[in-house]
Amino acid sequence: MIKFEKKSYLYKIYTWFPIIFLFVSVLNEFDLNYLNLDYFSFNFPFILIFYFALKEYNKFDYFLVFIAGLINDTVVGLPLGISSFSYIAVCIFASYLRNITIRPHLIKDWFYFLFVISLINSTNYSILFLFFSYDLDIMFYIINNFFTFLFYPLLAILLNYYLKVIHD
Amino acid sequence: MASSRDDFVIAIRSAFLKKTTKQKFSLLTLVFLSIFIIFLSSFNFKVINNLRSILNEVVFRSSFIVSIPENFIFNSYSKIAQYSNFYSEFKDNKKELENFKSKEILNEIIISENNELKELIEDYKISQNKILAKVIVDHSSPFLKTIIINKGSFDNVKIGTNVYDRNYLVGRVIEVNYKSSRVLLLTDLNSTVPISITPGNVQAIVIGDGKNSGEIKYVKDNLIQDIINQSIAYTSGTGSIYKSGIPVGRINTDNDKFLINFYSDFDQLKYVFVEINQKNETVLDTNDDNEKINTSTLESTEEIKLEILNEELKILNETNDKFIEENRSLRDEVNDTNTKILDLQKKINLQNKKISQNTIDQNELNFLRLNLLYSSKCLKSGFKKGFKVGTPEYRDCILNKGRKLND
Structure with a gap:
């Protein structure tokens, strides 16, 4: 198990890891599709934001999440504000779940996450299609949604381990 | 009931x-x-566009820096893979190069001829100025297929500027910043390219499929039956979005679908060429005074001349196309005939061999048959003169049906 001195610089950097990782992922736009599988993609920022908003992690500033959304729009070439809106919506849903849950459970969170990303992706698709006349393949959205849902528990376990190191 | 609603409101508000x-x-x-x-x-809004432009510049540079480690790993892997089949590729490339060299000469002749004709009918010609641009951001997003290059309005790049990989079309610029631009790739769902398909000169429109190829959606006059597998597609220039005559890809028929395999691999783009058009007005040597006097007569004669030249140009283009097409078909025919001749030559050789073998066999059979009859006459024994079995004399004796008196 990794252990840090609480006041060391390394510890401070470690606590900022989620937000650093969020920014790196939106700037780099990981698609992790090195096998070139057709349609394969998943939305890593959604998983990261949902998890840390759910855990109310104090270093995970919503304003920085908002900025990350703007960067994502610039990198991908979407109209400004779309991703920010999606990311903040994920935060809101996660925050609502946190408020109504007394005993958190991974499976419940997982299916709630599916509902949230489906709703947000549908909203995204509708806005882009109706207001900005973007021609998009809905299949990409459905598969992206599915893989994002599929990877959530795996990443949640890894991130649990990350938080455990901090709390210890 | 009321308390559960209150809880919901509190949770939402919170x-x-x-x-x-x-x-x-x-x-x-x-x-x-x-x-x-x-x-x-x-x-x-102009303010928003400027703000966005500044944000783009900063984000694109940052994205380039952040992508360095991933790109480094990926590039190293592809380099190792390339080295492993380096020799076989080299041999293939050498052959291909020889082929291209001969085509290049033909191409140069056509280009120079084309330029001359353009100069004849127009008072300006468009000089093509391609500048090299580096791809700074190339994220294969599943939703939008775009790349960012390091040339912008500072380098005269404009919205709609055509972008190439070598001589193949890659896409067009859709967003211009000061020192960077976004290029919409041909594979994007929002990309439409008017093309001509040869042979057949079929006009069509290609739309990106969001993956790695394009699909032919609209074929002019429903000439679908004229499109054959492995036909060549190049830009037709219709709508003035893309220049005409730029190679795009090859047609691949898949059931009822007509797909285009683009010549360029959009996942491997590192450098691209951006074409900047500059119109060079050529100054006509005409005297201003004379021009004023003779304007009306000159205009009419110029118009007639222009019309004639246009007609000539049209005819020349058509005959040129015909010649190229004929030349190609003749070349194919010659190749076919050569291969046929080679096959026939092989057959003849084979049959000749068989005939000679047959003659040998016939002779041998004849000898054996005579041997059965006349061996007693030719064979040497204790009381009789003759020849030893297997000697040429014995063979001659058998073939002569026994010994002659003077033997």
Whole structure:
């Protein structure tokens, strides 16, 4: 198990890891599709934001999440504000779940996450299609949604381990 | 019932408005802010465009830096893979190069001829100026297929500028910043390219399929039956979005679908060429005074001349196309005939061999048959003169049906 001195610089950097990782992922736009599988993609920022908003992690500033959304729009070439809106919506849903849950459970969170990303992706698709006349393949959205849902528990376990190191 | 509704309201309110000590803004504020930005970006305000341009510059550079480690790993892997089949590729490339060299000469002749004809009918010609640009951001997003290059309005890049990989079309510029631009690739769902398909000169429109190829959606006059597998597609220039005559890809028929395999591999783009068009007005040697006097007569004669030249140009282009087409078909025919001749030559050789073998066999059979009859006459024994078995004399004796008196 990794252990840090609480006041060391390394510890401070470690606590900022989620937000650093969020920014790196939106700037780099990981698609992790090195096998070139057709349609394969998943939305890593959604998983990261949902998890840390759910855990109310104090270093995970919503304003920085908002900025990350703007960067994502610039990198991908979407109209400004779309991703920010999606990311903040994920935060809101996660925050609502946190408020109504007394005993958190991974499976419940997982299916709630599916509902949230489906709703947000549908909203995204509708806005882009109706207001900005973007021609998009809905299949990409459905598969992206599915893989994002599929990877959530795996990443949640890894991130649990990350938080455990901090709390210890 | 009322208490559960109260709980819901409290939870919602808390989710939207509650700020922990570390949060600077409530989620409600940020939601409104993002909606406001979406609203603004749907209009074409100059301030927003400038802001966006600045943001683009910063983000693209940062994205380039952040992508360095991933790109390094990926490039190293592809380099190792390339080295492993380096020799076989080299041999293939050498052959291909020889082929291209001969085609290049033909191409140069056509280009120079084309330029001369253009100069004849127009008072200006368009000089093509391609500049090299580096791809700084190339994220294969599943939704939008775009790349960012390091040339912008500073380098005369404009919206709609054509972008090439070697001589193949890659896409066009859709967003220009000061020192960077976004290029919409041909594979994007929003990309439409008017093309001509040869042979057959069929006009069509290609739309990106969002993956790695394009699909032919609209074929002029429903000439679908004229499209054959492995036909060549090049830009037709219709609509003036793309220049005419740029190679795009090869047609691949898949059931009822007509797909285009683009010549260029859009996942491997590192450098691209951006074409900047500059119109060079050629100054005509005409005297101003004379021009004023003779304007009306000159205009009419010039118009007639222009018309004639246009007609000539049209005819020349058509005959040129015909010649090229004929030349190609003749070359194919010659190749076919050569292969046929070679096959026939092989057959003849084989049959000759068989005939000679047959003659040998016939002779041998004849000898054996005579041997049965006349061996007693030719064979040497204790009381009789003759020849030893297997000697040429014995063979001659058998073939002569026994010994002659003077033997």
